[in-house]
Amino acid sequence: MAMRFSIYMLLVLSVYFISNCPVNLAHRNEDDPTIKTMEEFSGYPIHESHFLNSLSSLSVDAETLQKQIDELSSFSDSPAPSVTRILYSEKDVLSRRYIKNLMEASGLSVREDAIGNIFGRWTGSEPELAPVSTGSHTDAIPYSGKYDGVVGVLGAIEAINVLKRSSFKPKRSLDVIMFTSEEPTRFGIGCLGSRLLAGSKELAQQLEKTVDGQNVSFFYAAKSAGYMNVEKLSTVFLEKGSYSAFVELHIEQGPILEEEATSIGIVTAIAAPASIKVDFEGTGGHAGAVLMPKRNDAGLAAAELALAVEKHVLESGSIDTVGTVGILELHPGAINSIPSKSHLEIDTRDIDEERRNSVIDKIYESALSISKRRGVKLSEYKIVNQDPPALSDELIIKAAESASQELELTYKKMISRAYHDALFMARVSPMGMIFIPCYKGYSHKPEEFATIDHIADGVKVLALTLAKLSLS
Numbered sequence: 001m002a003m004r005f006s007i008y009m010l011l012v013l014s015v016y017f018i019s020n021c022p023v024n025l026a027h028r029n030e031d032d033p034t035i036k037t038m039e040e041f042s043g044y045p046i047h048e049s050h051f052l053n054s055l056s057s058l059s060v061d062a063e064t065l066q067k068q069i070d071e072l073s074s075f076s077d078s079p080a081p082s083v084t085r086i087l088y089s090e091k092d093v094l095s096r097r098y099i100k101n102l103m104e105a106s107g108l109s110v111r112e113d114a115i116g117n118i119f120g121r122w123t124g125s126e127p128e129l130a131p132v133s134t135g136s137h138t139d140a141i142p143y144s145g146k147y148d149g150v151v152g153v154l155g156a157i158e159a160i161n162v163l164k165r166s167s168f169k170p171k172r173s174l175d176v177i178m179f180t181s182e183e184p185t186r187f188g189i190g191c192l193g194s195r196l197l198a199g200s201k202e203l204a205q206q207l208e209k210t211v212d213g214q215n216v217s218f219f220y221a222a223k224s225a226g227y228m229n230v231e232k233l234s235t236v237f238l239e240k241g242s243y244s245a246f247v248e249l250h251i252e253q254g255p256i257l258e259e260e261a262t263s264i265g266i267v268t269a270i271a272a273p274a275s276i277k278v279d280f281e282g283t284g285g286h287a288g289a290v291l292m293p294k295r296n297d298a299g300l301a302a303a304e305l306a307l308a309v310e311k312h313v314l315e316s317g318s319i320d321t322v323g324t325v326g327i328l329e330l331h332p333g334a335i336n337s338i339p340s341k342s343h344l345e346i347d348t349r350d351i352d353e354e355r356r357n358s359v360i361d362k363i364y365e366s367a368l369s370i371s372k373r374r375g376v377k378l379s380e381y382k383i384v385n386q387d388p389p390a391l392s393d394e395l396i397i398k399a400a401e402s403a404s405q406e407l408e409l410t411y412k413k414m415i416s417r418a419y420h421d422a423l424f425m426a427r428v429s430p431m432g433m434i435f436i437p438c439y440k441g442y443s444h445k446p447e448e449f450a451t452i453d454h455i456a457d458g459v460k461v462l463a464l465t466l467a468k469l470s471l472s
């Protein structure tokens, strides 16, 4: 209730202020207690808000932005409309060059770290303050679409252009970041770039011996893409507090905003993901000759565990708990051979970490009891990652909320069930996310689509949110 009241007050105060007090704005008394109160409510200095009075000047060049999205999608290893852009491939290198060129064309100073996270900085009037950052990724899983991640990178560069065109002057510097490898496609590690930025020493150690499916090492692949200093992984780490805020613009990848005809989603929390690899080993044998009582079928053990995953997830009693067996492989994979080995990869997520962890424990107990009962060996049970959820920062939520209100866009607060680089940036910076609707919630497939109007709305909200955060 108190929360609702303060947001309401903020609204009333800022609407009153913006519509009735333009003169006072220009000639304000520095010690005016009303302004001080309003600054406390809003979290950003009111005296800088002459910019916020000219919201009509926030114009997105939608045509150019759409052209850039289309151009970037042509750097693909699969035919249009699908996009395939794998980490450190030739097409990934081309897309990186494209992004760097756009950043430079927007007057940003560009730097790349040892693994190829790209930063474009617009230096603020008080460069000693922690900057505000925004960004996303441009890598794309095989046969996916052209909006996932891309909207948050090209859209962020356009948000900077919008602010520049409106004569905004940032106080805190603004950084646009293109994160390396948000998708786990090549090396099996999702959000590789942002995890490392967040200072994951475990990941740095792991990367020293990580190879892809073709046995190409991470270091070799990075060097082939031009990152010769890739071995200096600790130089990538950011200190906590390096940024005063991080905001990621992204397509929703779910159907809610489109179904409810809402323009903007303001993310309040990102669900906690975990993934597990499991291997069972039985003795195999001829599908005709080995009688049923004599079998220890590794395939059936895997099938039973897959159903157990579903059961444990449903038992949690919360709609927020989800579990998926996305990979189930049988060896030798012949119709007339009893599977001697099976391999499962399990993904489970929740916004409640404890509840998610209890699902993981139950999956382990099931794997043990299945292996015992079926006489198969549980040869591997490996938790690949078990990340905590992240809560968005209240100040960033408020900034995005008032940006949406001032732009007269409908919005709703929501949870992100997919994870994003923002989940890991939350470890070094207050974090927030802005979602826009996408067609039927489709993502990670060629049908993925967002209208340019929705993208332009997202860019405007991002621009205004960055402006507010930069002045705070």
Ligand SMILES: [Zn+2]
Pocket: 137, 148, 149, 182, 250, 420
């Ligand atoms: Zn994404």
